[in-house]
Amino acid sequence: MKIAETVTFAGANLDRAADWRADSTAHIADSDVIALWRGKPLVMGDALVRLRHDHPALSDARDMRLLLARSGGRAIFAADLSDWTPAGPDVAHLDSFSDQTEQAHPAVPQATFVELRSAMTRLSREDAELAATARSLFHWHAIHGFCANCGAASVATQAGWQRDCAACGRHHFPRTDPVVIMLITHQNSVLVGRSPGWPEGMYSLLAGFVEPGETLEAAVRREVFEEAGVTVGAVSYLASQPWAFPASLMCGMRGEATSTAIKIDPAEIEDARWVTREEMADVFAGQHHDIKPARPGAIAHFLLENWLSDTLD
Numbered sequence: 001m002k003i004a005e006t007v008t009f010a011g012a013n014l015d016r017a018a019d020w021r022a023d024s025t026a027h028i029a030d031s032d033v034i035a036l037w038r039g040k041p042l043v044m045g046d047a048l049v050r051l052r053h054d055h056p057a058l059s060d061a062r063d064m065r066l067l068l069a070r071s072g073g074r075a076i077f078a079a080d081l082s083d084w085t086p087a088g089p090d091v092a093h094l095d096s097f098s099d100q101t102e103q104a105h106p107a108v109p110q111a112t113f114v115e116l117r118s119a120m121t122r123l124s125r126e127d128a129e130l131a132a133t134a135r136s137l138f139h140w141h142a143i144h145g146f147c148a149n150c151g152a153a154s155v156a157t158q159a160g161w162q163r164d165c166a167a168c169g170r171h172h173f174p175r176t177d178p179v180v181i182m183l184i185t186h187q188n189s190v191l192v193g194r195s196p197g198w199p200e201g202m203y204s205l206l207a208g209f210v211e212p213g214e215t216l217e218a219a220v221r222r223e224v225f226e227e228a229g230v231t232v233g234a235v236s237y238l239a240s241q242p243w244a245f246p247a248s249l250m251c252g253m254r255g256e257a258t259s260t261a262i263k264i265d266p267a268e269i270e271d272a273r274w275v276t277r278e279e280m281a282d283v284f285a286g287q288h289h290d291i292k293p294a295r296p297g298a299i300a301h302f303l304l305e306n307w308l309s310d311t312l313d
């Protein structure tokens with residue numbers, strides 16, 4: 001797909017400065033720092049806030065600084081302010097795609113921590129990639145404090161890109177979990193489905209995790225048959241999108257259905273249906289009687305939009 005890298009979270013061509021990771025502290029004095037609070041980046045207007053390394057707000061940050069990138073010769077680090085408690089209502093259950101709340105830190109009162117899925121389409125490509133990278137890495141550290149090999153506590157090294165276990169010597173690296181998300185078509189129609197608990201009227205492309213020992217193509221055929229009972233013949237790759245919620249790489253695939261009868265697995269999805277191109281155009285125009293459009297910025301929206309405009313090649 002020629003325009004694959006125009007999907008949200010792609011195309012920034014970020015210099016990740018791997019050669020600075022072993023000695024990242026040497027670059028802190030001449031750096032910018034982006035801040036996250038419980039996975040939400042600090043944003044002002046349409047941009048991430050870049051703080052000086054000694055900004056007062058960073059006194060609330062955890063010790064570890066992630067080295068994300070190098071831009072204009074300066075390092076860009078990320079700091080995690082998750083231990084800070086904002087004033088206001090209970091914020092215990094904010095990690096959801098419907099979180100519309102924003103939190104302002106008193107040391108940066110003009111900016112707010114916002115849910116990345118709410119801000120992703122208005123950030124620049126560089127800012128979107130920086131925020132997604134930091135969000136995924138901080139989440140990985142939060143749940144990988146102990147060595148998976150021996151159970152001893154591990155420590156972050158390489159500016160946050162590795163954890164080492166002193167007890168057994170094992171090195172651990174950040175995970176990215178591949179997910180196939182598929183545009184399954186039959187003649188003039190596309191297969192969409194919805195999961196239990198989604199907002200009313202929301203349908204999207206079917207998706208599922210790739211299993212160990214499986215190719216992307218086999219995962220597409222297995223998932224579509226498991227979830228919707230539809231068999232798939234030819235499969236091809238279209239585009240990918242890092243999806244930091246928390247650690248997926250969405251692999252956008254195209255598949256041609258060889259059967260059309262739908263038999264859903266109710267443990268996986270609530271409904272699946274075939275939607276014609278004309279109906280999907282109505283969905284995107286907000287004029288369909290019972291289907292709402294996929295979320296802008298998500299790869300499902302990108303793939304459907306390009307299917308409608310015949311720009312998948």
Ligand SMILES: [Zn+2]
Nearest residue numbers: 147150165168
């Ligand atoms: Zn160990």
